[in-house]
Amino acid sequence: MPKRVDHRARRTQIADALMRLAASQGLEAVSLRHVAAEAGVSTGMVQHYFRTKDEMMAFALDVVMDGIQERMAAAGGGGTGGGARRGAPSxxxxxxxxxxxxxxxxxxxxxxxxxxxxxxxxxxxxxALAEGLRTSAARMRAHLADRIRAGGVGGADPARAAAALLALVDGLGVHALSGQLPADDALAALDAHLDSLFGAGPGTR
Incomplete structure (x- = not known):
């Protein structure tokens, strides 16, 4: 019997190679040929799954966002990885x-x-890529707003609070990635803002 190919796994393998290149060299250096070499496959195979660089970019972005949202969903399901309090997470x-x-x-x-x-x-x-980013960002804001609403934060509009928190985290992330701010200080700044919104709490990484 001919060997069955897991096409989703192949596409993800190629997207992972693109992400490694993008993280180390920037997207300007990324091409179908470079991605194929990084993934250890032929350029023809990459072109079989992605006709253009933009198609490959869009899929790789989906992989990144799906991974983030899966971790966020798992964290919101009880395994917070953040609070050190006893019992159910606040x-x-x-x-x-x-x-x-x-x-x-x-x-x-x-x-x-x-x-x-x-x-x-x-x-x-x-x-086309910008639309994908907007859709993913809107999903994240809605998910976070639901959590804030469930917490019953008095006086805070959940949608606006979610937008502000995500903007804060985006800015802290940029400063940490560029070396302007140590990651621990970025985390401390987030905790300070959460204290102002929810009230002081211990919270650890």
Missing amino acids: ARDDVRALLVQLLPLDEQRSREGHVALAFLAYAATKP
Whole structure:
């Protein structure tokens, strides 16, 4: 029998290679040929799955965003990885656990952060890619707003609070990735803002 090919796995293998290149060299250096070499496959195979560089970029962006959202969903499901309190996590712990998935606190999140920055610059002149970014950002804001709403934060509009928190984390991430701010200080700044929104809490990475 002919060997069955897992096409989703092949596409993800190629997208992972693109992300490694984007994180280390920037998207300007990325081409179908370079990605093929990084993935250890032929250029023809890359072209079989992606007709253009933009198609490959869009899929790679989906891989990054799906991974972030899966971790956020898992964190919001009880394994916060953030709060050190006993019993069920508080609203603050819950929201914090979601947001720390966006800060470059380890190798994986740092790589995703570099790739996300590269995509933002690249998508500025690519309407199709920009639309994907807007859709993913809107999903994240809605998910975070739901968590804030469930926490019953008095006086805070959940949608606006979610937008402000994501903007804060984006800015902290950029400063951490560029070496302007140590990752621990970025995390401390996030905790300070969460204290002002929810009230003081311990919270650890």
